[in-house]
Each structure stands twice: as C-alpha cells, then as structure tokens.
Amino acid sequence: MNLDFGIIAVVWPALLKGSLVTVQLTLAVLICATPLAVLVALGRDSKIPALRLPLAVFSAVLRGIPPLLVLFIVFFGLPPAGITLDPFPSAVLAMTCYMAFYFGEVFRGGLQSVPPDQWRAAEALGLKPSRTVVRIILPQTLPAVLPPYISHATEVLKGTALATAVAVPELTSAARQVFVVTFRPFEVLIVAALIYAVLDGILLTLQYWGERWAARTGTSIRF
Amino acid sequence: MTSATDPNKKPVAASDDASGAGPMVAVRNLRKEFGSLVAVEDVSLDVNAGEVFAIIGASGSGKSTILKCINFLEPPTAGEIWVDGRRVGVVETGGRLRPARASELRRSRADIGMVFQSFNLFPHFTALQNVIEAPMAVRGLSRSDAIGLAKELLDRVGLGDKFDEHPRRLSGGQQQRVAIARALAMRPKVMLMDEVTSALDPELVEEVLGVMKNLARDGMTMLVVTHEMAFARDVADSVVFVDGGRVVEQGPPSEILRAPQEVRTKAFLQRILRTDG
C-alpha cells in the first residue's frame, strides 16, 4: 500500500472540528452523568425501599441495553412523544442516562469502601448530609473510584463515536466524511485513532494525578 | 414524672437546691431496642454543668448506646433527653410534640461534642482542616476565625506543631487529641467520650487522659465511658455502673469504686482490676 500522510495537511481542519465535538460530547456526558451517578449510588443504598428498588431495576435494565438503542430511543422515540432534540443534546441525554447507572455502580463501590464511622463523625458534628458527601465522603472514595471511573470515561470517549448514527459531527463521523471525499481511508483513520489515543492519554493522566493525591494525603490508608 | 407531661419544663434534678438550675444533661427513662434486643432499659441520669460523669460496665452492657441516644445518632425507642434545659430530638409546636426535623437535630448535635474510640478523623484533611470544617459549615465562622480557633484548640491539646499533618502521620494519641479539638471547636455544652483511650497503645493513654483532665478542670461537662478506673476515681464526680442495659448502681467514685453495694458491680470491678494487673 502506498501511504500518503500528506493528505492530513489538507484535511486537518475537518478532523480538528470533529475532535472538538468529541471532546465537548465527552465532557458534557461526564459533567452531567457524574453528579447523577453519585445520586444513583446514594439512592441504591438508601434506607428508603421506594428509592432503592426502582433504581435497582432501572440500573439492571439500562445497563443491559445496547447504548446505540438508548440513543435511538432518545433521538427517534421521543419526537412522537412531543420531545424533539437536536443530535448533540440527544447524544448527551442518551449517554448521560446510560452512564449515570454505570458510574452509579462505580460510586456505589466507592461509598462502600468508606468506613461508616466517617458518616457518624460528620453527623455528630452537625454537618449536613450534602456537605458530608461532598467534603468528607466522596474525596475518600477516590482511590476506589478513580481506576474504574477513568476506564468508564474512556468508554464514554469511545462511545461518542456512536453519535455518528444520529449525525453528530464528532471525530469518527468527520473522519469518514473526509476519507469518502479524499479516498484516503487508511491515513485518515490512523490519524483519527491517534487523536483518540491522545485523548485517552489525558484521562489516564488525570488518573495518575488523582492517585498521587490520594497517596499523599493517605486517603488510601485504612485505619 | 412531671417532665414527661410538660415538655417545656426543665427537668429538675432530685439533688437540686433552690437555685433552680437544672442539670446540663438529663436522661429520663431511656429505652433503646435494636429489633428484639433491648440494649438500654429505663436509664435515667443527671449530669450537672461542669461535672464529669463516668459510665462503666462490661462489653455489650449498653454504654455506647446511651451516649449515641443522647445526641440522637441512635434515636431512642422511648424516654427523654434534655441538654441545657432543651429536649433533644423532640420539638413542641402549638402545644404538640413532634419529632425534630433533620435540621433541628443538627442544631442540637452541634452543641453536643462526641469523641469516638476509633478517632474517626477525616483522613484526607490535615489536623487543622479537621478542626475548622464544622465551625465553618455549621457555625458559619469565617475561614480565618475558624483557623484562629483551631490553632488555639490544637495548641491547647499539645499539637501546636502539627497543624498541617494528615492523620496518618500522627500517632493514635495525637489523632485522638485532634479529635477532641475538633469536637471542642463547636463550643459544645457537653462532651460525650466513648472509650477514647481504648484503641491506644498503653504509652499513649496518659497524654489523652491528661487532655481530658484539663478539660474537666476547665469546667467542661463530660460523659465519659471508660475502662480507666484510675481516671474515674480521680476525675469523675459521679460514676454509674450499667449492666444489661440498666443502671445497677450510681454515686460518687469513692462509693461506687471503693465500696460497691451491688454484687454485679463488685464482680465487674474485680474482673477489671485483675485484667488491669
């Protein structure tokens, strides 16, 4: 095969635009799904059965459905019900719903790794539950949460490629459009893959920093 | 008992004189069940302001449960808790009693310091951060005021050089002293201390007991669950012996520890003294 990466000099603006959409979509999903996931995790282990049971069912069902199907439900299924969303918000909504439950399991494991006495101590001081979660409990879940969180975040990053199915102009879709007109699929896709690898690298760097922080403060040490 | 019918009336200690000041902490007919287990049964206690009140008893006798009921970490099954003349966990509105809301409970708890056997410091915070968190969040202190207060308290427990250490870099005795400072930072009306030296290596016990003695000398009202009989003898104003969730015997340490009347108290003290060597 006769490779010509010179083509990239021509098509890079399209790939860059696609990359930006991919980054935006990934960030939007992470920013929306993470707090929801904390709530899901708290609800899944709540004392209130009316909260716990539906969430358990929802979590099991939603995590068992192909993500593409969830995206189709939002994009094609909601308009007949009177809710019509553009491709990008559709993708954010679908992936947020889906990931809230995946991340929910991650945070659930993290919350269980914190000794119940930490809740007791905060309660005895008169701290509010919300402040207790944010300031006292969640930081301590970091060692348990970070590795699975980052690996799921990587799934989100890769999963944004599904949004091409509802015409979100993210990186994979941009790459396809470019190679269709340039007839250089291999070079273009290789470069797209490299861009994904760099973005993955950023996530892994975050994990590394987080683990360093946890080690420095001794959060990972149990008494 | 009048206090059972009139929720606004301060419970009056039997020993009270005409001055009319009620006890700082009053426990009335406290009962706590865990499922079918009765952990605490018909316990009534009066702790006057500035008093050190020691609770002794065998493992599983309900000592911790009594303390946790006082700040409603465990809501009592029945009975009344009064701190500084106010009901804890129950509010009267329009002549009717209702359970306190979460926010009202938090306000009560803010006035009741608690120190645990296992310290329970927040491991991701430094000593100073551990102490300033609740004054800022609950009392609304500014950060600089909270830091000033925390430094003063950490100084007072002998940790003036450990402000920026994380708990894992501190010894057990130092951690427990931070925990005491953390509770004191809320300016509590009473301190509940649950076997605060039991998890410590023997050589670290004294430094924590020393801090507790200073607190007692400064007039802090304290309920102390302890196996340290020398501390109870030297520092406590009253000692109560509990067994099977009930108060067996109560009085000044000179009576309870030196000349117990009840067979169960005698047996317990003998066992303790033997294991203490």
Ligand SMILES: Nc1ncnc2c1ncn2[C@@H]1O[C@H](COP(=O)(O)OP(=O)(O)OP(=O)(O)O)[C@@H](O)[C@H]1O
């Ligand atoms: N959350 C709980 N659920 C069920 N049972 C409990 C709970 N907490 C305490 N108990 C039971 O209540 C009884 C009293 O327990 P408590 O912890 O008050 O005893 P204690 O006197 O503090 O003992 P120790 O000296 O071992 O700390 C025990 O039988 C204990 O098993």
Ligand SMILES: [Mg+2]
């Ligand atoms: Mg106990």
